[in-house]
Amino acid sequence: MSSTAENFKAGFACFVGRPNAGKSTLTNALVGKKIVITSSKPQTTRHAVRGIVHRPDAQLILVDTPGLHKPRTLLGERLNDVVKTTWAEVDVIAVCLPASEKIGPGDRFLVGEAAKVAKTPKVAIATKADLVEPDRMVEHLAEIQALGESSGIEWAAIVPVSATSGYQVDVVADELVKLLPEGFPLYPDGDITDEPEEVLVGELIREAALEGVRDELPHSIAVTIDEMTLREGRPEDKPLLDIYANIFLERDSQKGIVIGHKGARLRDVGAAARQQIEALLGTPVYLDLHVKIAKNWQTDAKHLRKLGF
Numbered sequence: 001m002s003s004t005a006e007n008f009k010a011g012f013a014c015f016v017g018r019p020n021a022g023k024s025t026l027t028n029a030l031v032g033k034k035i036v037i038t039s040s041k042p043q044t045t046r047h048a049v050r051g052i053v054h055r056p057d058a059q060l061i062l063v064d065t066p067g068l069h070k071p072r073t074l075l076g077e078r079l080n081d082v083v084k085t086t087w088a089e090v091d092v093i094a095v096c097l098p099a100s101e102k103i104g105p106g107d108r109f110l111v112g113e114a115a116k117v118a119k120t121p122k123v124a125i126a127t128k129a130d131l132v133e134p135d136r137m138v139e140h141l142a143e144i145q146a147l148g149e150s151s152g153i154e155w156a157a158i159v160p161v162s163a164t165s166g167y168q169v170d171v172v173a174d175e176l177v178k179l180l181p182e183g184f185p186l187y188p189d190g191d192i193t194d195e196p197e198e199v200l201v202g203e204l205i206r207e208a209a210l211e212g213v214r215d216e217l218p219h220s221i222a223v224t225i226d227e228m229t230l231r232e233g234r235p236e237d238k239p240l241l242d243i244y245a246n247i248f249l250e251r252d253s254q255k256g257i258v259i260g261h262k263g264a265r266l267r268d269v270g271a272a273a274r275q276q277i278e279a280l281l282g283t284p285v286y287l288d289l290h291v292k293i294a295k296n297w298q299t300d301a302k303h304l305r306k307l308g309f
């Protein structure tokens with residue numbers, strides 16, 4: 001690539017918004033590959049996974065943060081710390097406000113917090129445009145404008161988007177790129193995320209383990225990877241990746257939910273996770289899952305460290 005710092009832009013953007021606002025889905029739509037775990041339940045994004053959008057004129061590095069929320073546990077506090085540290089470091093903050101929902105106290109709190117990071121430009125994104133009629137969108141955009149004014153934020157842009165239909169995803173990229181500093185690419189071409197593969201694999205396993213039992217186990221699952229190695233002695237064209245992982249639960253009573261009758265559910269979890277991991281890494285996988293109990297891991301600092309928070 002013959003780009004110079006004069007005609008190339010490179011920098012960081014982060015999506016913020018209440019839980020379920022569509023941040024992860026939009027990140028995936030921009031990057032074009034499933035790297036961030038999306039779910040219909042709030043607060044499943046634990047890691048600031050970066051997706052990288054490579055364009056001829058720019059490199060846009062997306063930092064996906066967990067939702068800011070009133071902390072009730074030590075984990076909650078850590079999550080909020082991660083969010084605020086991220087905000088101070090990026091070149092543009094993109095606030096996601098779903099058109100399918102009224103702007104509420106949660107959004108006001110969040111926008112108020114974002115306003116405190118005064119120097120960073122802010123873009124408002126009206127997500128889930130496909131779910132609403134045009135007149136509702138017009139009303140929503142006016143509310144976003146008013147929210148900016150009452151919080152002391154001058155939006156650099158307000159963009160309606162649908163990450164699921166693809167509507168205006170490119171416009172979101174354009175508006176974010178405009179606000180990046182000039183500079184050389186920060187990552188090699190082709191990198192989609194710099195998150196260690198172990199973290200992504202752990203997230204895929206956690207997602208599979210939560211599938212169908214989210215109501216019973218909303219935030220009580222953590223996954224660690226003990227080992228991830230290519231099996232020795234395999235022919236070069238038939239590699240096999242051995243992955244040894246642990247699913248941590250808070251209480252004994254949760255074991256049955258995850259494991260199921262005679263281990264049937266755990267087998268399904270393993271099969272689903274394996275499929276996702278193979279799609280992500282492009283290598284056949286042998287996945288060994290162990291279910292363990294780490295009592296009250298969400299409130300125990302020692303456990304949190306061990307589990308990587």
Ligand SMILES: Nc1nc2c(ncn2[C@@H]2O[C@H](COP(=O)(O)OP(=O)(O)OP(=O)(O)O)[C@@H](O)[C@H]2O)c(=O)[nH]1
Binds near residue numbers: 044129130
């Ligand atoms: N119809 C529609 N649904 C969407 C769109 N974007 C996201 N969703 C859905 O909204 C839900 C939440 O999306 P996520 O991308 O996980 O939201 P998030 O803001 O990352 O959520 P947290 O990780 O909990 O903070 C999922 O069920 C998505 O499929 C969209 O553009 N249109």
